[in-house]
Amino acid sequence: SQKIEQNSEALNIQEGKTATLTCNYTNYSPAYLQWYRQDPGRGPVFLLLIRENEKEKRKERLKVTFDTTLKQSLFHITASQPADSATYLCAFTGKLIFGQGTTLQVKP
Amino acid sequence: DTGVSQDPRHKITKRGQNVTFRCDPISEHNRLYWYRQTLGQGPEFLTYFQNEAQLEKSRLLSDRFSAERPKGSFSTLEIQRTEQGDSAMYLCASRTGILGTGELFFGEGSRLTVL
Numbered sequence: 001s002q003k004i005e006q007n008s009e010a011l012n013i014q015e016g017k018t019a020t021l022t023c024n025y026t027n028y029s030p031a032y033l034q035w036y037r038q039d040p041g042r043g044p045v046f047l048l049l050i051r052e053n054e055k056e057k058r059k060e061r062l063k064v065t066f067d068t069t070l071k072q073s074l075f076h077i078t079a080s081q082p083a084d085s086a087t088y089l090c091a092f093t094g095k096l097i098f099g100q101g102t103t104l105q106v107k108p
Numbered sequence: 109d110t111g112v113s114q115d116p117r118h119k120i121t122k123r124g125q126n127v128t129f130r131c132d133p134i135s136e137h138n139r140l141y142w143y144r145q146t147l148g149q150g151p152e153f154l155t156y157f158q159n160e161a162q163l164e165k166s167r168l169l170s171d172r173f174s175a176e177r178p179k180g181s182f183s184t185l186e187i188q189r190t191e192q193g194d195s196a197m198y199l200c201a202s203r204t205g206i207l208g209t210g211e212l213f214f215g216e217g218s219r220l221t222v223l
Contacts, residue, residue: 008148034211043110043199043214044151089150096141096212098150 002028006090006099013080014107021075021102023090030092033066033073038087038101047088048075080106110134114200114215121190122223128186129218133202140183141212142175143199151199157183190222 036044050057063076087101111134143151155165159180177183201212
């Protein structure tokens with residue numbers, strides 16, 4: 001079955017550093033991937049979509065890459081800030097199958 | 109505020125009771141989705157509607173769960189004979205587009221606690 005995996009361990013980094021989160025998938029070749037941010041007790045909020053023919057997508061301090069050979073997407077936050085602390089989710093397919101999310105903690 | 113509203117935000121019930129959640133999507137969105145999320149997990153797909161038609165339902169969804177979107181606007185998710193394992197956050201999301209590839213707009217969720 002289609003499966004999407006994210007590192008379940010929390011990522012702790014120092015303010016100002018670049019955070020890199022990984023999303024791996026199996027048994028599927030998605031036409032696109034989406035990334036969402038979720039704060040505790042809130043619904044997810046859309047951040048970026050990247051299509052299979054796009055190697056990289058940027059939005060302000062965010063960058064997403066999509067490697068269809070490795071079946072992997074990387075999500076980068078540059079110059080991270082404490083306000084970036086949240087859980088980040090990747091998802092694919094029309095009905096959106098989500099990974100379990102990776103919690104990012106940015107320490108001042 | 110994404111424009112998707114869910115009610116109630118919190119519901120505490122006793123095992124065996126029925127509960128109903130309501131979702132009001134963004135008005136021009138033809139697709140509406142329900143997800144369930146437990147602590148430490150990502151949202152798990154339950155079902156989705158295109159207008160009033162329920163197009164897909166997760167195989168994980170037991171017969172105690174039913175969802176409707178009678179006029180293609182708001183939707184309800186009912187859980188009958190609740191069990192403790194039903195305790196979770198129930199998220200509703202909507203989006204527009206024929207291909208269904210656009211971003212999802214989520215509500216704030218309805219948190220269910222079954223005692």
